[in-house]
Amino acid sequence: MRDVIVIGAGPAGLAGAISCAANGLLVTVLDEFMKPGGRLLGQLHQEPSGEWWNGIKEAERLHQEANKLAVDIRCGISVYNLEQEGHHWHVHTNTGRLTARFVLVATGAAEYPIPVPGWTLPGVMSIGAAQVMTNVHRVQVGKKGIIIGANILAFAILNELQLAGINIDRIVLPEKTPISGKAAEPEEIMKSLLQAAHLAPSPLLRFGGRFMKHDWIRKLGLTFFPKNGVKVNGTPLQLRKAAVEIIGKDQVEGVRVADTDVNGMIIPGSETIYEADFVCIAGGLYPLAELAAVAGCPFQYVPELGGHVPCHSEIMETPLEGLFVAGNITGIESGKIAMAQGNVAGLSIAKQAGKGTGTIDQQLQQAVQNIRNVRQNAAIQFNPEIDKGRKKMKELWKEHYAKGDEKFHKIG
Amino acid sequence: MSRILDHPVFGKIHERELVSFQFDEKTYQAYKDETIAAALLANGVRKLRVHEESGTPRGIYCNIGHCMECRVTVNGQANTRACLTVVEQGMIVESGKQLPNIIKRMVEQR
Numbered sequence A: 001m002r003d004v005i006v007i008g009a010g011p012a013g014l015a016g017a018i019s020c021a022a023n024g025l026l027v028t029v030l031d032e033f034m035k036p037g038g039r040l041l042g043q044l045h046q047e048p049s050g051e052w053w054n055g056i057k058e059a060e061r062l063h064q065e066a067n068k069l070a071v072d073i074r075c076g077i078s079v080y081n082l083e084q085e086g087h088h089w090h091v092h093t094n095t096g097r098l099t100a101r102f103v104l105v106a107t108g109a110a111e112y113p114i115p116v117p118g119w120t121l122p123g124v125m126s127i128g129a130a131q132v133m134t135n136v137h138r139v140q141v142g143k144k145g146i147i148i149g150a151n152i153l154a155f156a157i158l159n160e161l162q163l164a165g166i167n168i169d170r171i172v173l174p175e176k177t178p179i180s181g182k183a184a185e186p187e188e189i190m191k192s193l194l195q196a197a198h199l200a201p202s203p204l205l206r207f208g209g210r211f212m213k214h215d216w217i218r219k220l221g222l223t224f225f226p227k228n229g230v231k232v233n234g235t236p237l238q239l240r241k242a243a244v245e246i247i248g249k250d251q252v253e254g255v256r257v258a259d260t261d262v263n264g265m266i267i268p269g270s271e272t273i274y275e276a277d278f279v280c281i282a283g284g285l286y287p288l289a290e291l292a293a294v295a296g297c298p299f300q301y302v303p304e305l306g307g308h309v310p311c312h313s314e315i316m317e318t319p320l321e322g323l324f325v326a327g328n329i330t331g332i333e334s335g336k337i338a339m340a341q342g343n344v345a346g347l348s349i350a351k352q353a354g355k356g357t358g359t360i361d362q363q364l365q366q367a368v369q370n371i372r373n374v375r376q377n378a379a380i381q382f383n384p385e386i387d388k389g390r391k392k393m394k395e396l397w398k399e400h401y402a403k404g405d406e407k408f409h410k411i412g
Numbered sequence B: 001m002s003r004i005l006d007h008p009v010f011g012k013i014h015e016r017e018l019v020s021f022q023f024d025e026k027t028y029q030a031y032k033d034e035t036i037a038a039a040l041l042a043n044g045v046r047k048l049r050v051h052e053e054s055g056t057p058r059g060i061y062c063n064i065g066h067c068m069e070c071r072v073t074v075n076g077q078a079n080t081r082a083c084l085t086v087v088e089q090g091m092i093v094e095s096g097k098q099l100p101n102i103i104k105r106m107v108e109q110r
């Protein structure tokens, strides 16, 4: 009988499965996508060292390692429910029920939608959809596109689309509405771009990062923000333009765009139509945590982690016996961190199962420290306040769930 | 739309076995291991269904199984996600159609 079911074959799930199996546990990994790798599969960026981070290669490496350890990986299977019975978990899938003592939920992240009028037209997609179509399926999403929403994922994928020879005409913000929130505030966007100034996609912003720490200078920066935008890798980023409507009959034909003031309010009479045959909406990421919720796991809202996250310890346990989490379900970060967290979760499960050698405690400590090291050197950071979010969760756990005899909570 | 045959980092697309399938009674070619959504887009088809109530067109949105916007009928199985389902030889795919909303009409007539 299997010991562990891992839900999600992304970097977190695969790394978790590998460290479980390396410690002698029998592991089954389930994933609804057609092949293992999760969102690693679309990723392609250049590290500060100049080296390429090729997610497809990383996914293949993890897959091979898991295969060597006889991990049973099943793709094309969707999990829709988790039920605890005694000391076991029942995992309900579209092809039947599986049972194990331990479950690792590593379902990753999803994208926040921004409902712009016309967004249901064929040819409008999330920015991540364009990434997967381009890099995983190798099919062109269109000839000329417009990105609505400016965040780090949008810039990363802009670059990927360009590498594949696809033309992105411009990046504009969504129109300010109660739903679009901060994504439509030029100043908020500027702030987040500047906080990540060392990673900023344009020399102007990198340069500005040093000066624009004060609110009034930022406002001034926006007042004089070039009307045609600043070029990001050749594509204009237009913080003072907002998408009012996506137009087209049976599919996307263009976007109606208006000029905005420094607060993102539309300047009447300034509308123009830009032609495009596809549109990408970049609303940012949130933890995909429904399965932890149906399992009955308590949650906490931590904005720095991307939204509602299941309560978890530094060693990836949840308050429910036998249920573990790892990767973006615990907070939005890059693939390398998800992998490091998966490794911790795997060791943690091995420890609880009474496996591992005498050094398992030490290995676990090292693995927790490794997450911090990877975080410090991350080339991509989705939320500049991630450390604050992680700390909040750590304190919450200490306060409500930590058992006195667990020495791990004293680390760091 | 066309395929990205060559790529500066990934290199050339590898040749794979071709299969044929039907979408709304028309026959298309696909690579054996690709999703219905990718195969249709490669054939220039963006519209996968119409909204059940309004009849307005819909295509993929998230492309990774989260939004259900790409639901089609596959070999008779309704509400199947085109972005997760791999094409098979002889597969019969049908777009989602507009449906009568009897209750809404009844409410409107009151």
Ligand SMILES: Cc1cc2nc3c(=O)[nH]c(=O)nc-3n(C[C@H](O)[C@H](O)[C@H](O)COP(=O)(O)OP(=O)(O)OC[C@H]3O[C@@H](n4cnc5c(N)ncnc54)[C@H](O)[C@@H]3O)c2cc1C
Residues within 6 Å of the ligand: A007, A008, A009, A010, A011, A012, A013, A030, A031, A032, A033, A037, A038, A039, A040, A042, A043, A044, A077, A078, A079, A080, A106, A107, A108, A109, A110, A111, A127, A128, A129, A131, A153, A156, A157, A285, A288, A291, A326, A327, A328, A329, A333, A334, A335, A336, A338, A380
């Ligand atoms: C669209 C998108 C694009 C991204 N692009 C980048 C990028 O370019 N660079 C970067 O650093 N980070 C990117 N990220 C962040 C990404 O989440 C992390 O880099 C990393 O992949 C997270 O790893 P994970 O293992 O936690 O989850 P994932 O890699 O997301 O893997 C989760 C897996 O779980 C599966 N799954 C989810 N729910 C179920 C279910 N109910 N049943 C069965 N299987 C299920 C999914 O199919 C998926 O394969 C992106 C995220 C998204 C959503």
Ligand code: FES
Residues within 6 Å of the ligand: B059, B060, B061, B062, B063, B064, B065, B066, B067, B068, B069, B070, B071, B081, B082, B083, B084
């Ligand atoms: S496009 Fe979102 S589920 Fe298929």
